[in-house]
Amino acid sequence: METIIAGNWKMNMDPGESRTLVQELLQAVGAVKDRTIIVFPAFTSLPHVAEIVHNSVIKLGAQNMHWERSGAFTGEVSGLFLKQLGCEYVIIGHSERRHVLKEPDDWLNRKLKTALDIGLISIFCVGETQDERESGRTEEVITRQLDLGLKGIESEVHKMIIAYEPVWAIGTGKTATPDMAAQVHGFIRSQLTKPATILYGGSVKPENIDAIMKEEEIQGVLVGGASLKPDTFARIVKFTK
């Protein structure tokens, strides 16, 4: 199974900053062979980054898309447009969209279906909040997110990537221990009908990447804050098992 190191830039980096970041990142990672590197810039930076990563070791993805291909959806972006710009991947259901922007599970299900139809690889995010973990509901929450998100497309899960991102670990500096993450990864795997790549996300940094990637259950990482500095992200890309 391929190893994926993905950088979610969130609402950071304007077009000029994005160009610089990805140019420096390309230099810093050099010729990496056995891992897939994906960056997820803001929509407005995608064409700029696409021009630079074309035919390189870095692949391109978008942070969100709409489930319709076109139409009267003011402010939304079609997956087809993203593909035209060179995106191969799209993040669906990031916790900031689930919790802050209140995207419900059935929207995510529609988006996952459209991404499959048009040939974008989804990184589908699931994960519990602090309250849910503390009240012992982690597995229940993840089961619900997987059931509703993958409704009708369970048999195609091998064409997607799942990211386990405990909400309490995102941008907080708190990381799930590798063992805790591996346990939830194992649970997610047990809920899927086909083998899928499962990433961990939540305060991944150079200091914890080697330990995280030593876990058999973890096939890669989705990195937020630490993906905004080329040397830091390159160190994560170059983890040693």
Ligand code: PGA
């Ligand atoms: P973080 O974000 O690495 O800054 O915790 C992870 C994510 O949101 O994917």
